[in-house]
Amino acid sequence: MAYILIIDDDLDFALSVANALHAQGHESQVETDFEQAIGRMEKHCPDLVILDVMFPENKCGGFELARAMRHHHERFKNVPILMLTGMNTQFPMGFSSRDIDKNWLPVTSYVEKPIDLNVLRQKVEILLEQARV
Amino acid sequence: MSATSNKSTFELPLTGEATETTSGLEHAQSLSLPLLYENIRWFCRLRWWVMGGLVFYGGLGFFGSWLARSGLQRPGLWPWIIAVILLLANLAHIRHALVRTMSRARLNLWSQIVLDLLILTAVVHFVGSCSTHIAFAYLFHIVLACVFLPRRQSLIVALLAAGLYVVCIILEASGILSEASIWADTDATVLPITTASLVAQVGSAIGIWGILWYLVSHLSAMVRARDAELADTNHRLKAALQERARHMLHTTHALKSPFAAIYSNAQLLLEGAYGALPTDAQEVIQRIGKRCRGLSREIQEMLQLANLQSIGQETSVLPETIQLTELLDLTIDRASTIALERKVILETKQRPAVTWAISDHVSMLLENILSNAVFYSRPGMTVWVTCGLDPKGTPVVTIRDEGIGIDPQKLPHIFDDYYRAKEAALHYSDSSGLGLAIVRHVASLNHIRVQVESQPGIGTQFTLYFPLHKPAHQSEPA
Numbered sequence: 001m002a003y004i005l006i007i008d009d010d011l012d013f014a015l016s017v018a019n020a021l022h023a024q025g026h027e028s029q030v031e032t033d034f035e036q037a038i039g040r041m042e043k044h045c046p047d048l049v050i051l052d053v054m055f056p057e058n059k060c061g062g063f064e065l066a067r068a069m070r071h072h073h074e075r076f077k078n079v080p081i082l083m084l085t086g087m088n089t090q091f092p093m094g095f096s097s098r099d100i101d102k103n104w105l106p107v108t109s110y111v112e113k114p115i116d117l118n119v120l121r122q123k124v125e126i127l128l129e130q131a132r133v
Numbered sequence: 134m135s136a137t138s139n140k141s142t143f144e145l146p147l148t149g150e151a152t153e154t155t156s157g158l159e160h161a162q163s164l165s166l167p168l169l170y171e172n173i174r175w176f177c178r179l180r181w182w183v184m185g186g187l188v189f190y191g192g193l194g195f196f197g198s199w200l201a202r203s204g205l206q207r208p209g210l211w212p213w214i215i216a217v218i219l220l221l222a223n224l225a226h227i228r229h230a231l232v233r234t235m236s237r238a239r240l241n242l243w244s245q246i247v248l249d250l251l252i253l254t255a256v257v258h259f260v261g262s263c264s265t266h267i268a269f270a271y272l273f274h275i276v277l278a279c280v281f282l283p284r285r286q287s288l289i290v291a292l293l294a295a296g297l298y299v300v301c302i303i304l305e306a307s308g309i310l311s312e313a314s315i316w317a318d319t320d321a322t323v324l325p326i327t328t329a330s331l332v333a334q335v336g337s338a339i340g341i342w343g344i345l346w347y348l349v350s351h352l353s354a355m356v357r358a359r360d361a362e363l364a365d366t367n368h369r370l371k372a373a374l375q376e377r378a379r380h381m382l383h384t385t386h387a388l389k390s391p392f393a394a395i396y397s398n399a400q401l402l403l404e405g406a407y408g409a410l411p412t413d414a415q416e417v418i419q420r421i422g423k424r425c426r427g428l429s430r431e432i433q434e435m436l437q438l439a440n441l442q443s444i445g446q447e448t449s450v451l452p453e454t455i456q457l458t459e460l461l462d463l464t465i466d467r468a469s470t471i472a473l474e475r476k477v478i479l480e481t482k483q484r485p486a487v488t489w490a491i492s493d494h495v496s497m498l499l500e501n502i503l504s505n506a507v508f509y510s511r512p513g514m515t516v517w518v519t520c521g522l523d524p525k526g527t528p529v530v531t532i533r534d535e536g537i538g539i540d541p542q543k544l545p546h547i548f549d550d551y552y553r554a555k556e557a558a559l560h561y562s563d564s565s566g567l568g569l570a571i572v573r574h575v576a577s578l579n580h581i582r583v584q585v586e587s588q589p590g591i592g593t594q595f596t597l598y599f600p601l602h603k604p605a606h607q608s609e610p611a
Contacts, residue, residue: 010394013397059383
């Protein structure tokens, strides 16, 4: 069993992901404010973070949090991050898994909403397995 | 924002207030820096031609008898001396321009203007200030000043030219400078000089310069104002395009997110996360989930198509050299999610191939064709993706499926907006009918040739011929 933190401002979606992961035997928590996420992680370090990109007051909040985890918090440097967003992965001004970069987009993997929950569970298992190795 | 205890006040600033103050005349007064540098370079090249002319004239001194027969007198040393001064001055100007261009500092044009006018006055004196029409050479400087400089500065140049010419005439008339001319017999060419005729001659010349200065500077100011207006419009258009792209990004996010939440909640219900559901309810929820996913995809495609239709040859999205295998790997990776869900096998065989196109466009094109191949296949079927070069060296990508195929009569219509063949709609009802319309636009914008071969019940193959080089009419991005 792993502890997974879901950081997404869409509570409906985040809760459904939490439930799906719970059904798989994982413990999960939802945080809708990315600015509070580090504080929550400090209390209980997650094994995996599922992170949205756009937040109400900051359209790049997800990017900033991922960079903060990788560059300013030694403890969370190696926590796998699965970026999960409804943002267009293509033109215009889009981005995709090929943009994963240790400075600009330091996440472990990227998937686009809406996602099949079975596919999401598979992704989660792969990332957790990779982190264990 | 002002704040007193807990009460806050904020006034919405009027849009455009800040930009209005900087527009218009300020830009219209002078040339942009790159244009100014370009013109300075041109002017320096022009000086070499003037030097050539002076050296040629000085060289004619070696053919004294021929000059005498032509009614000209030997030029003496003055053309050589002036050519050397001009040479040194031009080298100094070029050095000054290079140093200032590299450091992006302001150029001092006035030293060049004054020195050029002084040299011209010397030439006017030696050629014959009254015996020839050389004085009209000042017009050249006045007109160029009108074109390159703001109106007030061009007036200073015109006044400086007139002043130097008048000084030259006064010095000659008062005998301080001995009169000179290129003509051997000055008596035959020079009219009897009286004070009145001199004043009339100089006055008429300066009058013509004044009128020309007024006309040219007025026209130049109008042209510059028009240029500034066009530059401003161009700037606004670029800003509007960027704003539209941002807006589309946010719209896509705002529209897709609720559907993602509905879809995942529907899946939870189907999985029995909140207890077993009757079969009828399961079917309804299945339909809800399916429509959510379809709608989400349709929103994305509609936005992409709208953007492609309006983008035309917009320059902010530039083509680049693309490794097709890299893009194909990413596309296959993305399509593998749907393939997994639909139990379709993806096979690929790739060789390196490079093309010149807009990367995001090619991604869109490949993803649309590959996802169609998956959607219109049946579980257990295979989709093959190949990449390489044809015998002519053209980069080619093929995407072949064993799916439902397309009726030959319907084949010409599959790239139309919102077109859906009956059989296709029966097999996969969630398609928006926009995927291949996007392919058509992308292919047209990026000069990609698309060939489709299909047989109902057997399958379809898309062959994509990519441009090897950039088209001749497209220039390298600055």
